Each structure stands twice: as structure tokens, then as C-alpha cells.
Amino acid sequence: MLCINGIAFGEENTKAVVIDRMVNIYENPQGNSKAVGSAGAGDTLFVIGNEGKWLKISTENGIHGWIHSQSVLITDYSKHPIKEGVANEDCIYVYELPDPNSLLKGALGFTSKVSIVAQKEKWLHIAVGDEVVGWVPAQHITVAATPVYPKAMIVSDKTNVKVKPEYNSETMVEIEKNTIVLLKDYKADYFHVILTDGQEGWIHKYQMKTVHEIIEEKNKSYFTKHVVPSEEKNKNENKSGAAEDDFEDIKKAATLIGKDFTATAYDLSIASCGKAVGAKNRGFTSTGIDLNGKQWGDIMVVSVDSKVIPLGSKILVLFKADDWRSKYNGIYIAGDTGGGVKARTIDIYLGDNGNKQLEEVKKFGRGKDVEVYLID
Template structure:
């Protein structure tokens, strides 16, 4: 009995172990079989590669297995529905969000590019070498990265007459001037406001202005004063007091624009030396002609030729003593200078209405009407016959100013004493 019980116990134990071993074997074979049916796949995720074995049927299943939830802008090597095959290479790159600002205009982009240069190529962005970019092309793309680009424009800078084309990324005139190291002085003029925004092909024009003070010493010509003198023969002149030129110091404010004189204004005038009038005595004494002596008749008449000769001699003597016939002209010596129609303060028209601009070669002289009447025909030594058709503030007494066609002629003429003849 004991033997039978013992045998049954052994058999029961054997059966139990047999069952355990069978279950283990079945489980092991199932595991081996399950593992053996997995596909081997090389997966590259954001640049990192690993080999995995998977039972995923599609690329989408594989991504879910890897806990990857692809977004719209992510880069996938295969369509989501594509079946997984043994030895397959798959790649997944997640996109990054970046902000790009171009001349203050900001836009958001999603990209899988690894560098800034790749992103520009991806978006087909083209930049000029003068453009200002915040990052180098080799810089890596990072999440929430900000890239700024200031696009350069070409403007024209005219600085005091020197003109050049300049590329700039400055937004305003003030920024441009600072960028180009252009400084404006107190009196300089700028054609735009400093806060104005710059645009392509704008002209920035700077007028350089200087103010200078210039002191000039000028002679003040003396005035000739004529006084009647009844002790001198009529028409005879005698200098009583010699004239002397005065001197005045004039101070001008001179405006110079871009290196050239633009204007000048008299701001101060001081008399350094007063001029002294020249006083000339003009004779008014009238001389009376002496009566001719009556020749006595000879006491005796003779038929000889001698009395005839005496008579001829007497006749000739009588002829020499007869008063000379007065000429119809008046001759005098005067001080002469020259002027042109375009002199400072001149209008080109004379006192009598002659237009010297239209008649540049016309011979006209400026006179003191008290000495030479206006409208008179006058012969001037070294100048020729002219008309007394003009007056002048400095033309007093025996002075004239002859008209010439150019400043060089006036300078060549200078100042001289000439003889003039006033014709009737």
C-alpha cells in the first residue's frame, strides 16, 4: 500500500514538471517566434540614428511606437501609410518655429533646416552683400530663434558739391549721417528733416555755409568845387586848394556756400580820413578890346613903290591886332576814369536813357552837368568823340567817366588826366 502511494506521488510530480516544462517551452518558442518575426529598421530622429526591431505595419505605426506625433511642417522620409520592411531606413526631423524680421516687418516660419543658410535656401531668400543680417549662414537653427535682416538701399549723398552713390541700411536721415560720419555745422543747410525715413534713390543734399567778416579800406575821392573869381580872366582856372582823397574802412559779412561766395552785406562803415575838397577859381573878368589907332595919311603922295610897301605893312599890322574869332568849342583838362554797364549798382541805362547793354560799343561819358552839359558832343583825348549822356555820384567838377565794353578795358584805362573839347 505504501508502495502504491509512493508511486502515485512520483507520477504526479513527473506530470507536474512535464507540464511546467512544456508551458515554458511553448512560451519560449512563442517569444522566439515573436521576436523572430520583428522587422529590423534604422530610424534617424533629428540627426540621431538607432536600429530597432518592430512589428509596426506602417510608418505611422512606427512613429506611434516611438511616441512621435508628427506636425504639419515636420520632415518625414516616407508617407505615413507606407508599409514597414526589413532593413528599411526611415527619418524624422521635427520643425522649429523661428521669427524673421525684414526691415521691421516680422513673419513666423516653421523649418526643418539645420542652419540659417539652409533656411534661406529653403525659402529662396536672396540678399545683397550690403544687406545687414543678424546671423551667419552657418549658425544652427534653434527653436523660437529670431533672425533680423536690414535690406540696404542706394541713395545719393551730395556733401558740399561732392556727390556719390551710397548703399545704406539706415532707416532715417539722422541714422545715415551718423553711419557715414557726416557732421553738420551751425549754418549748414540740409534738404531733408533728420527724422525723415530714407527710401531708394533719395537725395541727401548738404549745402556747406560759412560766414566770414571781411574788412576793406577804400579811397573816397575828393570833390572839385568851382568858385567864380572876377579877378581872373574869363574862362581861366586856378587851383586855390588842392584836393585830397579820404579813406573809409568798410566791414562786410560774406556768405560762402560750398566754397563760393554767395553774398556780401555791409555791416559797418567808419571814416578813417575825411576827404578835402579841391577848390578851383574860375575867372569871370571880361577883357575889353583896345581901340585901333587911326593911321595918318602921308603928307605927300609918291609914285614910288615904297609907299605901297608901307601901306601893305600897315595893313598886315592891322590884321594881327584884330580880335581872334572865338572857337565854337570849349577845351579843358579833366581827370578821367572808366566804367562798364555791368558795374556794381549799375542798371545799364544812363541818365539820359541810353541802353548800354544793347549798345555796348557806344561812346558815352558821365559828366558833372554844371561843367559839361548833358547831351553835349565831346571829344576826349585817347577815347574819341562821345556824348555826355550820364552822371555819377563821384563825378563832380572836372571829372569824367568814360564807358567801355569790358572790365579789363576799364582796368587798363585806369585813372588819367586828359584833354576834352566840348563841341556846340
């Protein structure tokens, strides 16, 4: 077991409880690998390791595989293999290896949000969003001493918050649909929740959905409805994307940053990033995320002014309904910065077309009155 400032990192056979209603267990630590089983809300899993933000688990009936860490709750935070943290200084270099002489991949700004997925001596292996980016010296990251509780949204019209995790328990308060709660513990089909006013009680597992699960559902629905297959793009060049209603649930779980942002777009071409294919550090964001060979949809990254939006944050971006750019509505990781990205401007990554600039980037221009919401 590893420790940083007295905080333990990882231990075999740590118990976890599934918080999503239904989740696949995968053969490999990738969401596109073969599913070897599934688990539902309240099921107990045993965590035996991690790779990035994926947990290697076994079930009570002997299934072994991988599950994303956001789909489970580990109530004993001291045994959680993944910790959250923030950069406590500006311009913290991110290296490919736990060695200051290795490849420099990027840098973190002050208060950048990271996940710590491993430790080696005085170095931390970090992820920005879901992307593992590299290693930083441990003294530059303040590790959260208490857990960041998962968010859930009430899906029943009226929900009774119980004093105890029992059907016949006294009701302490009734809350409305779409109310956000934090998940702290689980017992006998009930989640121990923290309400927005700080009160704590118990809610049945089927009266809520995790924000993580809602985001996954919205993303799948959005891509099915609005993302045009590549061979059809030329036929539907001006096809509008998702309406704001597609993300209404997410907006309720998020905090509005502003409705007056300007949005531009970039790719990995020489015109956009100034580096040819094969050049050193080409395709790495300022935080170290590797964009090489990845297209919009494969990875959702946006450049921000870190004084306005903390690096590492997950944000919702919404264009006006009548703007053709609304097909780029979606949930992004604030994983990059840029010289021209100042104040209330964001720059959306659209893909890698080698040295040649994407036509979509050329015509993107500047989207106005873009709404940006902070999810976490």
C-alpha cells in the first residue's frame, strides 16, 4: 500500500458497490473491449488493482474484468486506488516517465484538477479527465484528504428521504425530481445521501440515477441522433446538431459559467498548431493529453483560459439552436490552453488530419453566445 501525506493508495480486495443501474464488466480496461459480464446498482465488487481510471475487479460469483471507477462507490476512502487532487503551483511540468530527464509532455496550471492513478516514490501518475497524461512530482499536487462523493439525480416525481435504510422508516423530508444528491454509502437497497442543505438520509436505489450514468446515456443518444456517419458528412454538411433539450438533465446537474462565450476550433495541422507530423511534442495538449490520430467524438477536449475554467474540469458546451455548430454540443474536458484562448473564449478540438487543416476547422469561424456549464 502506498501513502502520500498520510493518505493510503490502493489495497487488494477493497470492496466497492456499483452505483450505476447497470454497467458492463469488460475484458480489458477499455469501454470498447468485449463485455464479460454485467453488474447492477448495489452489487458488491472486489477491487484488486487499477490501470488509469479503470478498476480491475472480481464479482461475488467469480467474474473477473474491468469497470470504470465512476461506476462504483468505495466507502473506505483510504483504500481507494484513485485519488483526486489539484495543482498547488503554476506551471507544473508533466513528464512521460517519473524522471525529470524524460520527455516533457505538458504543464499544469494552478488549481488544475487531476486524478492520481499511481505513485512511484516521490512521483504521481496523473490523469486529466479520463486521459492518463504522465508523471509529476508529488509535492506539486494537493491530494484530497476526503472523498469526492459521486453525484446522483432524483428521477422519481416525489422521493421520500428516510431516516433509516428501511421501507417502513420515518420520512425526514420529501424532495423533488431532478434534485442533486451526493452518494456516501450503501446498505440494503438504499443509498446514504447528502442533500444540498447538508442533511443526510437514505433513498432507495431505483429513485435516482448517477450523473455519470446520465451523461453516458446522453452521449450515446446524442451520437445516435446527431452525429452523421463520415461517409454521409458531405451530403449533410449543414445538418444541425442536438437541441439544448438533449442536455437538459445535465444542465440541472451543472453550474452555469456563462452564456456569452465565443467558440473557435482547431486541429493538429501546421496551420493550427504550427508543428508537422513527427515533430517533437506534436499533438500533446498543454496538460499532456495525446491527441495524435484521434478525432472529435473519439476524444472531447477543449482549450480554455484556466483563470475562467479550471484545467481538468468537465464542462457542457451548448451552441444556439439555430447555429450549425450546434452539432458540436457536448461534454468536454478542459484539457488544453492556447495563446488566443483568453477570458470567455473556448477552442474545440476537431481532429487530426495530418499536416493539412480540416475543412471543418477552416469554416468554423467564431460561434457566439455559447453556453458553458461546469459539471465537475
